[in-house]
């Protein structure tokens with residue numbers, strides 16, 4: 001198939017949108033075979049079926065590289081509590097927060113969890129998303145962590161979207177291990193990781209390194225096992241305070257360090273040296289009314305790739321719009337529209353260890369989004385408007 005009459009934002013490098021006017025893209029199977037000016041289509045491709053895109057903008061399919069879309073119940077009651085004055089940490093300490101979602105997730109059937117998750121995933125797909133990361137972490141027992149990961153995998157069978165899973169056993173300490181965080185790591189989180197990996201359910205390992213969650217020593221024990229199993233790591237780091245999570249992530253060559261509001265210039269240097277992506281999650285910043293913005297300029301200065309993701313979860317970021325996430329990245333953190341688009345394409349792919357996604361170049365997967373806009377900056381500019389025309393997933397319209 002050849003897509004013609006397209007304005008193509010190739011994102012071939014990080015310096016510009018790489019726009020090709022009057023462009024064409026040749027798709028061979030699930031891959032991009034050729035991209036360039038329509039006038040230059042090589043003769044060997046010239047006789048294929050053409051799809052005229054009417055001058056519309058084509059970008060890589062969007063990638064949401066940090067989500068918790070599989071969970072039971074919702075936390076509207078906690079939302080109300082916070083609006084009556086309680087802080088996120090106070091809600092967590094009072095037995096609300098993550099632990100209340102754990103209860104609902106344990107109680108839910110696999111079918112119910114999948115049906116709920118698909119509602120959220122369909123919303124993402126409707127905005128041109130072709131690849132999502134999905135975490136466990138609301139089970140906090142071996143059985144439910146595996147259940148969540150099976151549901152995550154099932155999403156990719158049920159809908160035309162790719163799924164990468166992250167094991168997040170070290171997300172919170174469940175009620176029956178209260179005050180015994182170390183025992184939870186050794187007796188539940190690590191055995192659950194081994195079991196989930198053995199079942200082929202884990203693509204990467206994540207953790208929540210925070211004053212209200214786990215310290216660097218506890219996370220490091222999980223990371224050691226991850227490396228022993230040959231699994232890449234990533235980390236929720238420096239969201240509410242700086243306790244050294246970003247430095248730990250860099251030390252373990254993490255794919256990404258996520259949130260990072262409280263990261264320092266030194267942390268930015270460490271991420272640059274380890275090639276780790278800084279994943280910015282403006283939905284959580286907005287929801288908990290954080291005031292410390294992540295050090296975007298330090299990331300820029302040191303050449304740290306910046307990704308943007310929804311962090312879709314029932315507590316700190318009930319957000320299912322990657323377009324709105326781009327807008328928030330620009331308006332809240334002064335990211336440029338180019339940085340925002342790279343953040344949900346090429347750099348998001350890198351945060352998942354997928355090196356053949358996120359740009360429109362030969363050899364990359366033919367995951368594309370076609371938009372009813374004239375310029376790429378329009379994608380980050382509007383608030384609550386969805387200009388998706390169509391999505392191409394693995395070369396299929």
Ligand code: DI6
Nearest residue numbers: 098208236284313314315316
């Ligand atoms: N950081 C977050 O923002 C979410 N998890 C995490 O590790 C919060 C998850 C929740 O509140 O349910």
Ligand code: FE
Nearest residue numbers: 066068236311
């Ligand atoms: Fe998260």
